[in-house]
Amino acid sequence: MNIKRAMALAGLLGTGMLASAPAAALDLTCGGACPWVTYGDGNSFLLQYNAYIYNQLNGGGVGPGNPYYIDSTPGAIKDLTVIGTGTSSNPATTNTSGMDDAYPTPNSSGIPYFSTGTTADPNGANEFTGDGAGTWDVSLGALKSFMGTDNSLIFFFNNNQIKSGGAVNEGLAGWAQITLRDAAGNVIGVFDLTNQGDKFATIADGGGGTLLGDPTAYTHAGALDNPLIGTNAATDYILSGGKQCLNAGGALVSCSDPTATQSFDANLGANQAAYAIVFPELDAQLMSLFAGDITNYSMNVNLRMGCDPGIGDQADCVGRSLNNGYEQVFLSTASNLKQVPEPGVLALLGIGMIGLWGGTLRRRG
Template identity: 50%
Template sequence: MFMKISSRKFQLLAVGAALTAGFAAPAQATLDLSGASYVTYGDANSYALQVDGTIAGSTGPGSPYYVSSTPGAIKDLIVVATGASGGPVNTNLPGMDNALSTPNGSGGSNFFSGIWNSTLAAFTGFLGANNPLFFFNNNQVNSGASTNQNVAVWAQISLTGAGQTTKYFDFTNRDGPYALFTEGGGGVFMGDVGAYTSTGAGPIAGTNGATDYVLSGGAICLNGVIPVSCSSPHTAGPINNNLGANQAAYAIDAPELNAFLTSWSNGLFSGYTDIHVDLRFGCDPATVGTNGGTAGVGACIGRDANNGYEQLFIGTSTTVAQVPEPGILSLLALGLLGLAVTSRRRKV
């Protein structure tokens, strides 16, 4: 999908292409996840944007899966939680909470838990006719043991209304091993969200052998285009998913939630009025360590939030735009320069 280009902009692009021996500068494209691979965690499908960018042959700006998450890039989206301060990045639309404040440095808490609320009217008003995409930043430290880059994440979306039975949609490891899906974790590659039904309960912190918390940020290897264990034969990787505060690491889609929102917008389920997001990441105090006690020895290794500035924000495929490669921007600049020269010559 591409944004519309005005005739004026099209002329500038054409001049740029002529001056650069036919290297055309494409228009900004919106995010398109069709055909991208995902891992299913309960009711949610998670897209590792760096991994899919590698499959597509590009991992930086200009990749079809690169999503900038700087305050300027997400200020007009719904920001559920962020370590950034000041408006407009942490100010949302009327009818919904402003952004929850996450730890904003390495000296803060190693666990975050918060509930964000919105009316369905405000939420669907932002979406229009589109489905929501949830984006998460993995901003762990990038030094020391490889486990330092991992953080434990669990989330639950709920829909409520007076006299209505609450509907739940979970992002969960399903009480599986705390590991990447390629290493036996609870995710299912290209799985079926219909195979899971939430009970509405909170997360099982458990142990590294069994937990509802998903391991976020681990490195993935590929054999062709199929994610595999890095201890197995592979053709690419390890691919880092700890991408920092300025680039979203994951896009998360909840197909059953999408179906409900479509039905609600069409006049069904009219008794439901509100949507809530329960987000938790880091080392849950109830986590059981290797000595058997809660938060015991080894409990937080590879789980704790150690750097701050993780954030969760919501956009759609039509609101999250891809930026051109820096080289493409240079071509556009040359095109503008050429147009100015041509215009000046016409005045002589």
């Protein structure tokens, strides 16, 4: 992995040029200062890193009150759209008309895998006509109403693995596929969150993903609902959880590297979202469809987490299995969340920040 630079935050802070502007809707890029990792069609943001950047620029800490501290307790997500949750309490498990209710994810240890295709559908016979089997489904009419004037969906995920036993116990495997279907049930769009057959590892340890990647560079190919299970050397499942680390110079390095001085946790528990994921091409197609007749159109989410039962060698379940339960996936838009003040020069500083991340090339195994 040839990741050269990450951030020179101390230098930016030393400019003394940071002043707050009026509040705006949540900006996952922090005006250009916060990086992402692209997995197929999705851009993934590590929220603990975002919170750290925001705190350095604005103060206030990284806990509650920081706009990138996303509360995922049942009370906090009850008015959002929940795809999967470990809680059994309403209304967090019940979505509005035109949407499947939340799938029940494992809420205790001993269940190493979750899939919308193998878990009892919470809606039974009340499925949408023309949807995909084994998916969480929403009519585009209901989705349009939920999004309102926003033009981007944000998928939030909380990682709730055990903290004991070292880093390997904090990670789990995740993969998702989103399809759009027209009124006749024909697939008109496919969007994958995928490791693309790379090593099951963090990006700094040689895993898949592209730092500051471009989702348009990836195009789905092949059958639906068919991730490469593979081995830990090559799989479509992404490593979720654990930590990302920087050295004293701000470079992204393996957390096992003795020069690592700063770490960002991704295993934050059931009450705080660890990742925010956006699909720019999905958003663009939705906006185009919303301008026309979307009667009986649907969006279908195929979600898988943990050690796939189809894996051949149990050694390749290391770091993949669900071991604690209560992982959650929920949908929001920027305006549904807390407002974020944007420093007046943050966008300009972000240009320099991206330059520092720049030159990072994707490692292919």
